[in-house]
Amino acid sequence: MDWKLEVVPIPVADVEKAKEFYSERLGFVVDHDTRISPGVRVVQLTPRGSACSVVIGAATGTAPGAVQGLQLVVTDIDAARDELAGRGVEVSDVKHYAKDGTLAEGKGGEWNAFVFFNDLDGNGWILQEGPSR
Template identity: 70%
Template sequence: MDWKIEVIPVPVADVEKAKAFYSEQVGFVVDHDTRTTEETRIVQLTPPGSGCSIVIGAPTGMAPGSLQGVQIVVDDLDAARARLAEGGVEAGTIKHYDKDGGLAEGRGGRWNAFVFFNDLDGNGWVLQERG
């Protein structure tokens, strides 16, 4: 039996601004933008090539900006970081975890290269390069 993560709810303060950030700046594909009630608007977005999407606008029970550490695996960390920069997203430098568990500058070897960035609300994302 397969268990697949399909959707991750992301708590945001402003659905329209978050939709623009994730679609226009980060490059996620808008799967749907649906109003379920006058007050509730659900937007599902998917990273290119991913089998898992995010959803904004859905009640999460979390404060905007409280989601931290969701990792997106990419084949080329430099290209992914450049894509974020082209979209105006502030992304950190490439870092790795050293033998003491702290973050250090540069790549650290197979599967040990990361770039961190936040959305408009402070939700924290991690790009990890596939080794």
């Protein structure tokens, strides 16, 4: 039996603003936008090429901004960083983890290049460069 992680809930304060951020700035595909009842709206979005989606909503049971460390893996971190910055996302410079565990400027070795950014509510995201598969 396969056990697949398919959806991760992301708590947000304003679903409409968050939908625009994730779809327009991050380029996620809007899978559905459902109003379950007055005041309860769920929007599911999927990063391009991903088998896992996110669901944004105000009623996730967690405070907006509480989710940290969500990771997207890309094959070209410089191009991905430039794309996000070009869409108005505030992104860090490319960084890597030094042998002492601190973050240093530039790329490290394989799997050791990262860019950090937050959504509008402060939920923390990380881009990580991985090799082409």
